[in-house]
Amino acid sequence: MRISIFNSISVKLGTLLFVIFFLLVISIESILYLFFVNFYTQDVVRELTQRSDAYAEVLSEDFDEAILNYAGLIESTSSKMIMVVDHSDNIIASSEGITSLSQDYLEEVIHHGDEDHGPIIASDWKNEDYFVAQSFIQHDHQAGGKVIMFSSTHPVREAVTFLNRTFAVVGVITFIISALLIFIASNKVVQPLLKIIRVTKLISEGKYDWRLRAKGSDEIAELSYAVNQMSKDIQNYQQQRTKFFMDISHELRTPLTYFKGYVEAVLNGMVTTEEDKKKYLHLLYNQSGQLQRLVQDLSDLSQLENEEFTLQRTRTSIETVMVNSLEFMGPSIEEKGIELTYELSPTPLYVSGDEQRLQQVIINLLENAKKYTPASGTIKVSTYQDKDQCVIEVADTGPGIPKKDLPHIWERLYRVEKSRSRDTGGSGLGLTICQKIVALHTGEITVASEEGVGTTFQVRLPVWGS
Ligand SMILES: Nc1ncnc2c1ncn2[C@@H]1O[C@H](COP(=O)(O)OP(=O)(O)OP(=O)(O)O)[C@@H](O)[C@H]1O
Ligand SMILES: [Mg+2]
Secondary structure, three states, X not given: OOOOHHHOHHHHHHHHHHHXXXXXXXXXXXXXXXXXXXXXXXXXXXXXXXXXXXXXXXXXXXXXXXXXHHHHHHHHHOOEEEXXXXXXXXXXXXXXXXXXXXXXXXXXXXXXXXXXXXXXXXXXXXXXXXXXXXXXXXXXXXXXXXXXXXXXXXXXXXXXXXXXXXXXXXXXXXXXXXXXXXXXXXXHHHHHHHHHHHHHHHHHOXXXXXXXXXXXXXXXXXXXXXXXXXXXXXXXXXXXXXXXXXXXXXXXXXXXXXXXXXXXXXHOOOOOOHHHHHHHHHHHHHHHHHHHHHHHHHHHHHHHHOOOOOOOOXXXXXXXXXXXXHHHHHHHHHXXXXXXXXXXXXXXOEEEEOHHHHHHHHHHHHHHHHHHOOOOOEEEEEEEEEOOEEEEEEEEOOOXXXXXXXXXXXXXXXXOOOOOOOOOOOOOOHHHHHHHHHHHOOOEEEEEEEOOOEEEEEEEEEXXXX
């Protein structure tokens, strides 16, 4: 699956940031713009009307030529212009700049301002060159002309152009910053993510040797570590599975070879005496028994490893489990010439357990002890309570297990003496099954062994109600 550029996180993130930035800048700029233009123009117009009012008031009191000239003189030095017309609309005084205005424009301004119009003649800074305000001169309650004042709208337009340019520059900068953020996000987030996708695809295709280079402790690095771990786990699992199948086929091949050999011998007429026939049939019987046991163990194991498997747990007496197991295994142990002693807890011990499965564990341990302990050896079984745990021990005076093998005896099909004859050896599933059953009981099984001294298996289970 290819990720389209529009679906890329960095582009989505960048666009979002750009939109947020842009909206922010636009709103700030609009607010600035409105405030500035409104305040500025209002201020100019107010000042203009105040000034023309002031002149008109003075002239209403004393319509003197000296005052007229004085007003023209003062306004010549300011950025504004003044013009005074008499009651017949003739210009009787003006500041210097007025002459630069066209006659038509002046006429229009003069005639626009009749008394019923307000003091402001022009305030449209966008379309007109001047703000214009007028004030009327009164002589003894009679119209005596008017004062008209001009102030250029050019500075406002210039400021607005400057503002617009600034906004454009800020917009471009916003765009560049967003592009930069997209680039950084792409490098820091998207590229590593794409790498992770590529490696997970390779893993799903069975290429487990691929590893991600994980640095730091951020979420991407955590994800990379997790993917690497997952790859390692799958690789381990696959290797174990392959090994298991190889071992199983080996386990099945050996008895089948025996079977074939015996049957061939009988078919080829190589077995003649009744005694030989009996011997061969006995061997076949033993082999089929072992095969049956192997198949049973495998089915047990797959059942126990099934996530949905549940134990039939009830209040189980440890004494009952032990007595049943000892009754089952005792005779054959003693028959081998091994001394069997037991020391069961004087106070009754109960656990929440599956009686049949717990018995299977103890029988497996007793079988091992019997199998590996030579005649005249001893097997000692004991139970006791240790805090809120019920402890079961099966100790023997057998050959012990080498230190290097100890961690592996729980593995499926693991046997210490691989070349041991099939008559004494099992398939190496017994302890795996024991460990699974004990774990399902939330208990623990451990081993202590010393070569030449013996082996002790210890099972710990939570006592009933703890
Ligand atoms: N009491 C013991 N003394 C010495 N070695 C032992 C003892 N119990 C187990 N082992 C070693 O641990 C290995 C694994 O034991 P496990 O019970 O899983 O397999 P097994 O007895 O060989 O076969 P199975 O139980 O499937 O018939 C054995 O092959 C044996 O080498
Ligand atoms: Mg065993």
